[in-house]
Amino acid sequence: MKVKKNLTDWLSGQKEAIDRLLEERLPTENDLAAGIHEAMRYSVFAGGKRLRPLLVLECCRACGGDPAGAADAACAIECVHTYSLIHDDLPAMDDDELRRGKPTSHKVFGEAIAILAGDALLTFAFELLTSEGSARSARLAGELAKAAGTMGMIGGQVLDITEEPREEPGDRVRSIHRMKTAALLRCACRMGAICAGSLEEKLEALTSYGLNLGLAFQIVDDILDVTSTPEELGKATQKDLAAGKLTYPGVFGTDQAALEARKHVETAIESLVVFGTEADNLRALAGYVADRKN
């Protein structure tokens, strides 16, 4: 119980620190084209968990790097995550009116500005990442582009919204989870390691950690969609079922889904065997992902 309380306090402190990093970097509403900057900020500061930037910073720290040198990468991946939420929520996609307990971007700013705000956050992520102009920043941008592209996040979203009856549902939902969610969490971990200058062994370990954490995260997401109320989640629930989407509990049952999530969390933690206590925060984060209630 004490550990849990400590973890919650630590997460909340990290979230505030990451919010400050984002605050310093995002263009302000006072600049030219103020409307779009307002929309970008609205969604970025709508209250996410900041899991992806936290993974960047913690993986950098675990590899012996200074997290300050990973701040741009941390903010860039949160911009990409936020853009994906804005576009996913659009009427032509999942048509969601509520996200993190607040009206979605297109409900507040209209569809055109919501589309452009998503585009702008994706573009800004690469501006942030490459501002240093180094070979390392090119590598980081390449990692992010691949993870966010058609063989990663966008590809997963496409699979999620299109029907492909030939494929076996279990295989398909695994592909969707791997691409739609795990690719970006895996990328966050890799970016942190790359920021610390870690290649080879530690990079490989964090790649496996991030992938398994991401798979666990999405399975838990699917379970929460079935078992929670909209008030608990801050967004509409039972949406996947209503939209006829493939989910882990839908395909395997809730109990089996929970077991698989737990298995991925264990694999994630086992991947960290090459690290000592410097990876304890990452171990705690894996437990948090499995047990979270929203």
Place this chain on the structure above:
Amino acid sequence: MKVKKNLTDWLSGQKEAIDRLLEERLPTENDLAAGIHEAMRYSVFAGGKRLRPLLVLECCRACGGDPAGAADAACAIECVHTYSLIHDDLPAMDDDELRRGKPTSHKVFGEAIAILAGDALLTFAFELLTSEGSARSARLAGELAKAAGTMGMIGGQVLDITEEPREEPGDRVRSIHRMKTAALLRCACRMGAICAGSLEEKLEALTSYGLNLGLAFQIVDDILDVTSTPEELGKATQKDLAAGKLTYPGVFGTDQAALEARKHVETAIESLVVFGTEADNLRALAGYVADRKN
């Protein structure tokens, strides 16, 4: 007349060569998530003029570089241009059904896939640009992100679709043109120079060339929207007027607009004074932009 014929032949040969570069680089329809790759290719190969990639290659050549080393940059900027067209055509934006004489992406693939295809092309541009993993590629990606972002192309699009009655229409239409169109053409020229390793004088000259060419290009675009038929342009015409958008001919009259376009073309050509005959193709391109009929 002979020069014109030669220019047309040369442009057509260049277009074919650029199409081959794009063909080699874009993910194929056979890959995973085939539907999205099909949509990306549909819009990229719908028959653009390839002006932006041509500027990258020619500016690289004019600076003494090997255009082969600028091929990724050339393809990346065409991907960004194509993404912007797909998103601009969406029902929530300009709601266009026809582009380059063909049905727009959302008419063929539906809105969700059109949004994702645009996202994917933007993301792929940065994957292409950073694949080399060098400091130069980080610089190129930074240039493109800034030009395509809220202080460039996206910002111009926002100004174009939002009302801001306080601003003087002439100033406003100039800002829109500079951001919406000229920023990306300016960027194409800068990327070409950077690929050739040119900094300082030649980079500055090509920056001015690209900016003025871009301004001329958009003024001519506005004029063609008023004076052409849909058959000539391959898209709906008189759209700007119907949408109540600010245009150069709308604010200044068609004659004055044509004069300003000509003035920008002259300035563009004057910017090339630091170059010898190696920039003759760029000079010819400036004339083409002013005189084009579609």
